[in-house]
Amino acid sequence: MDTDALKTVLLVRDLGSIAGAARALNVDASNVSRTLAGLERDLGLRLFQRSTRKLSLTEEGDRYLSRVAPLVEEMDAAREEVTSKGGRPRGTVRLTASVAFVQEGLMPVLPDFQDRFPEITVELFPSDSNLDLLAEGLDLAVRLAAAPKGDLISTKLLQTRYRVVAAPDYLDRAGRPSQPEDLAGLNCLRFALPGFRHSWRFRRQGSGLFTVEVSGKTVISNALALREAARLGMGPALLADWLIAKDLEDGRLVDLFPDFDCAAADFDTAAWILYPSRAYLPQKVRVMIDFLKDEFRRPAV
Known part of the structure; x- marks a missing residue:
């Protein structure tokens, strides 16, 4: 046959x-x-x-x-x-993730992967749309969301947290909000995704969860552009920790509410590796999954 x-x-x-x-x-x-x-x-x-x-x-x-x-x-x-030559994995791994996660999450670790597995070719498909793995012939996807549902196998890559941040020069001009409720009167930078555009959620240990309605004249559909707008002092923005860690460390952005958990729709979000539900997982895909889990489990230095 x-x-x-x-x-x-x-x-x-x-x-x-x-x-x-x-x-x-x-x-x-x-x-x-x-x-x-x-x-x-x-x-x-x-x-x-x-x-x-x-x-x-x-x-x-x-x-x-x-x-x-x-x-x-x-x-x-x-x-x-x-x-497989000498038992070493080989072939092509086709992987998709959001544009921001490809740039900030995958590109920094890709050179090390290629050094370890020189016979594997990596094809990256950055997209802010959720591509269909089977229809597009993709091996893996990294999705940023709450626990995924559906027929795909998922494994958690890293837990994500969201922070409300702003640039120091913006705070010099507009003043620093003392509490999350103060955002309601500010020109906030908004992410053009369901749940991010109109309201941000907050909770603090010992107090209940509450929602702040936000508004602003700038709505952006790309996380990298939204971060750049915040860097330029255009207003406060709700951004994922993995995207702004270096900016917070360097002082380019300031965490406005470090004592609060912040979120859009869901506090329990993560980056998930997804792959088609099937019994046989090629060696080239297995080593990519294991490599990414090891890299993102490693503490930042």
């Missing part, structure tokens, strides 16, 4: 359409259709029911592909084991 054909048909199953599989494989949809038809002909059964609007697995197709998928993954694992 042609394993490449099986992989193509499994991709059709996972993405729910011939067109989606064709985009992921960067081939014409007609090629995928021929592969599917050829496999059905060889098996003597119909794997999918087709209509003008919908593609759905038949009962026989569901049983067959569910049995075959682990075998295909095991064959890939066996091939990787015997072809």
Whole structure:
């Protein structure tokens, strides 16, 4: 049996359409259709029911592909084991994360990864949209959120905290707010994401949680640009700790409320590594996951 054909048909199953599989494989949809038809002909059964609007697995197709998928993954694992040069991981790892996290989180550690694993090529896809891993042919994603839901496997990379910060020259001009409620009258810098745009949340040990409605004339959809606006003294901003750690250390930004926990929608947020739910995880992907977890577990110096 042609394993490449099986992989193509499994991709059709996972993405729910011939067109989606064709985009992921960067081939014409007609090629995928021929592969599917050829496999059905060889098996003597119909794997999918087709209509003008919908593609759905038949009962026989569901049983067959569910049995075959682990075998295909095991064959890939066996091939990787015997072809890896000296047992060293090799190949290409395709990884996506937000533009800010790629620049501030991944780029500083990438040289060390390439030194340790010279036979692995890393393809980075910075995007502030949540790309579909299967549809885009991606191995990993780093997502900044509360505990993720869905079919992807997740592992926590680092816990994140948010701080309200401003530049010293802004505070010289406007004065430093003494409490979070003072933000309501200021020209705040707002992140163009749900939960960040209109209200910020605060809590303090021994007191309850409360929300401050914020407003401001500058709304930005990119965290790096939002940080730069804060650096330029344009107003207070709510930013993640990993993005502003150096600015706080160097005095370019000031933490306005160090005694408070700050958040937009959720206090319990983190950076998560996500990858497709499957039994076989290639060695090249495993070493990338382990490397990132080790790097972000290491205390800053």
